Amino acid sequence: MLKLFKIAVRNLTRYKRRTLLTSSLIAIGVMFVLVFVAASGSFKYIMIGQITDSMLGHIQVHKRGYVASIDSLPLTLNLSEKAEKKLEKTLGEILEIEAFSPRIKFGGMFSNFIETTNIRVNGVYPEKEIATVPLFLSRIKQGEKSIKEGEILIPELLATGLKVKVRDTVVVIATNRDGSVNGKQFVIGGIIESVTGPGGRDGYMHIKDAMEVLRMDEMEVSEVAIRLKDFSKLNAVSNRLDEMLSKELNTQGKQVFDVRTWEKLSPFYNVARMIDVMTFFIKLMLIAIVLVSIMNVMIMAVFERIREIGTISAIGTKPKKILSLFLIEGFFLGVFGAAVGNILAIGLVFLINLVNISFNFGRQSGLVLSPSLSAGDILWISAIVIIVSVVAALQPAFKASRMEPVDALRHI
Amino acid sequence: MSLINAKNLTKVYTLGEIKVEALKSVSFEIEPASFISFIGPSGSGKTTLLNLIGCLDKPTSGTLKVAEVNTSELTRKEAASFRGENLGFIFQDFNLIPVLTVYENVEYPLLIVQNVPSEERKNRVISLLKTVGMMDQKDKYPDQISGGQKQRVAVARALVTNPRLVLADEPTANLDSKTAFMVIDIMRQMKEEFGVTFIFSTHDPKIVREVETVYTLQDGMLIGRTQGMGGRHA
Numbered sequence: 001m002l003k004l005f006k007i008a009v010r011n012l013t014r015y016k017r018r019t020l021l022t023s024s025l026i027a028i029g030v031m032f033v034l035v036f037v038a039a040s041g042s043f044k045y046i047m048i049g050q051i052t053d054s055m056l057g058h059i060q061v062h063k064r065g066y067v068a069s070i071d072s073l074p075l076t077l078n079l080s081e082k083a084e085k086k087l088e089k090t091l092g093e094i095l096e097i098e099a100f101s102p103r104i105k106f107g108g109m110f111s112n113f114i115e116t117t118n119i120r121v122n123g124v125y126p127e128k129e130i131a132t133v134p135l136f137l138s139r140i141k142q143g144e145k146s147i148k149e150g151e152i153l154i155p156e157l158l159a160t161g162l163k164v165k166v167r168d169t170v171v172v173i174a175t176n177r178d179g180s181v182n183g184k185q186f187v188i189g190g191i192i193e194s195v196t197g198p199g200g201r202d203g204y205m206h207i208k209d210a211m212e213v214l215r216m217d218e219m220e221v222s223e224v225a226i227r228l229k230d231f232s233k234l235n236a237v238s239n240r241l242d243e244m245l246s247k248e249l250n251t252q253g254k255q256v257f258d259v260r261t262w263e264k265l266s267p268f269y270n271v272a273r274m275i276d277v278m279t280f281f282i283k284l285m286l287i288a289i290v291l292v293s294i295m296n297v298m299i300m301a302v303f304e305r306i307r308e309i310g311t312i313s314a315i316g317t318k319p320k321k322i323l324s325l326f327l328i329e330g331f332f333l334g335v336f337g338a339a340v341g342n343i344l345a346i347g348l349v350f351l352i353n354l355v356n357i358s359f360n361f362g363r364q365s366g367l368v369l370s371p372s373l374s375a376g377d378i379l380w381i382s383a384i385v386i387i388v389s390v391v392a393a394l395q396p397a398f399k400a401s402r403m404e405p406v407d408a409l410r411h412i
Numbered sequence: 413m414s415l416i417n418a419k420n421l422t423k424v425y426t427l428g429e430i431k432v433e434a435l436k437s438v439s440f441e442i443e444p445a446s447f448i449s450f451i452g453p454s455g456s457g458k459t460t461l462l463n464l465i466g467c468l469d470k471p472t473s474g475t476l477k478v479a480e481v482n483t484s485e486l487t488r489k490e491a492a493s494f495r496g497e498n499l500g501f502i503f504q505d506f507n508l509i510p511v512l513t514v515y516e517n518v519e520y521p522l523l524i525v526q527n528v529p530s531e532e533r534k535n536r537v538i539s540l541l542k543t544v545g546m547m548d549q550k551d552k553y554p555d556q557i558s559g560g561q562k563q564r565v566a567v568a569r570a571l572v573t574n575p576r577l578v579l580a581d582e583p584t585a586n587l588d589s590k591t592a593f594m595v596i597d598i599m600r601q602m603k604e605e606f607g608v609t610f611i612f613s614t615h616d617p618k619i620v621r622e623v624e625t626v627y628t629l630q631d632g633m634l635i636g637r638t639q640g641m642g643g644r645h646a
Contacts, residue, residue, distance in 0.1 A: 003523050003524060004524070007509075007511060007512065010511035010512070011511055013511075014510070014511055307505075307507065308507075308509060308510075310507075311501075311503070311507040311509070312509065312520075312524075313492065314466065314468055314495060314501050315495065315496065315500075315501055315520070315521050315525060315569070315570075316492050316493065316494075316495040316496020316497070316499075316521060316525035316526075316573075317492065317496070317524055317525055318489055318492045318493065318496075318525075319488060319489060319492065320489075321524060404468075404469075405468045406463050406468040406469040409468070409503070409507075
């Protein structure tokens with residue numbers, strides 16, 4: 001077998017220019033695919049990180065039915081204190097969970113005493129919220145980076161529209177669960193940057209203030225946002241949590257809790273999916289490039305070596321060995337192209353990181369593209385290229401192995 | 413027991429709608445350790461006959477036994493194995509593998525076809541390279557040696573597997589007289605030393621003079637069998 005490898009390598013070096021051109025084509029294809037995978041992956045994970053770490057969390061738990069009506073922020077579909085306690089106990093049992101943050105979400109009126117507009121507010125425990133969505137504080141563009149009782153953080157679009165600034169006094173009025181209306185005066189503690197996605201233009205206040213505005217005697221939460229220690233375990237933890245909470249039934253025998261990952265809550269998931277689909281099609285293009293170039297080279301190789309095939313066949317080389325010889329040549333072309341492509345891709349990714357390419361996403365600016373290549377990506381792409389190379393060599397190799405020696409020897 | 417037994421061998425080629433009868437009911441027997449030549453003008457069927465004996469092609473009708481094996485019944489794989497074990501080939505254009513050195517070309521059948529162990533392989537290759545006088549050129553590639561040297565390497569390659577029969581199609585056609593005689597001498601020496609049967613297809617009077625028996629073909633028919641000078645010398 002080693003001898004066949006040796007002969008295959010020598011056959012490839014016999015036509016140096018052609019081998020080099022084909023390998024270069026494969027190498028460039030591999031390089032572009034890997035760089036695209038790295039850059040699009042970086043973009044995707046920056047975006048996912050922005051969304052989950054700024055407001056959404058990795059997983060959210062609501063009362064069943066709440067998400068379907070989430071636009072109206074129904075107070076009637078809040079989790080009761082008892083349910084919330086059970087939920088907290090369950091969350092405490094899952095070691096993969098780093099932090100969680102209960103939130104009261106409600107819609108109300110926001111007034112600067114001259115003008116009034118509507119506002120969506122999250123009542124949160126500041127420490128828990130910051131632990132769950134660690135980028136939250138970085139969104140506070142003006143004012144102190146904290147959420148204090150008696151203060152409200154408002155989105156910058158609202159501040160601009162109503163011409164209010166930090167330390168101004170405003171009023172928030174909301175309809176309570178029983179239908180009565182209540183208002184409370186707040187000081188603007190800070191102005192927060194809006195981000196793309198659900199909840200990206202919400203205001204924030206301390207959860208105790210939210211309870212006061214809504215005249216809640218007992219804690220009722222609209223949602224609990226959860227942060228995981230390891231984002232890659234998202235689906236595993238989500239499934240486990242769902243399974244644990246599925247035992248909690250209401251008086252009608254239906255499940256109380258509704259567990260959703262960020263993917264089911266944010267429209268950005270579709271963008272992320274689109275990136276995955278694009279990556280898939282780019283990989284398909286690479287496969288086509290490899291397939292066509294290797295097949296072309298191997299067909300040429302077989303055509304040019306018909307007499308040689310006749311000779312080795314005449315002296316007793318079995319068809320299987322002739323097949324192997326050409327498959328090995330295809331294999332080596334793939335290996336060489338993939339290896340050079342990998343080296344080029346690693347170099348290019350290193351350069352991109354060196355140059356610090358920044359971009360804007362929605363209202364966020366200055367996000368730095370930091371592509372990285374995982375060993376998995378490199379191995380996966382290389383394996384595809386090598387397998388496709390062998391598959392592409394299969395038809396010409398099969399043709400060579402099936403050649404009648406008498407016809408091959410007669411070939412001029 | 414004859415090495416080759418051909419009875420009523422016929423080979424018909426179909427070229428579009430035209431049928432060409434390349435061999436017409438040819439019968440003969442060849443004993444082991446013979447030095448034989450098939451002669452005849454172009455198109456007489458010499459190469460076709462050699463292809464049939466070499467299991468490179470199958471007769472349209474008739475039977476052909478080589479080393480007691482009915483070769484027309486062999487599958488492609490069996491035919492390849494049979495060629496590898498029993499036959500050696502020498503071609504007019506030498507047909508050495510260009511990416512292999514002289515040594516590797518001779519070694520090829522032992523390594524790829526017969527899987528002979530390393531030490532034995534080395535001994536056999538070196539011994540034959542010495543016999544054909546190519547030991548000092550063993551690391552050269554075919555494009556670095558002359559035509560005569562190439563044919564000597566081809567002879568070594570054909571003999572390295574210890575075949576019972578070597579088929580040589582116009583082996584001296586591309587060689588000058590001196591080199592041609594040298595190659596014929598080597599083959600005769602191999603025949604005498606190892607009892608290998610050589611069958612030539614040739615126009616070359618140098619070979620005709622050296623072989624033991626000459627079969628004459630014309631228009632696909634065997635029209636004569638004469639003793640060559642080689643036979644009288646033997």
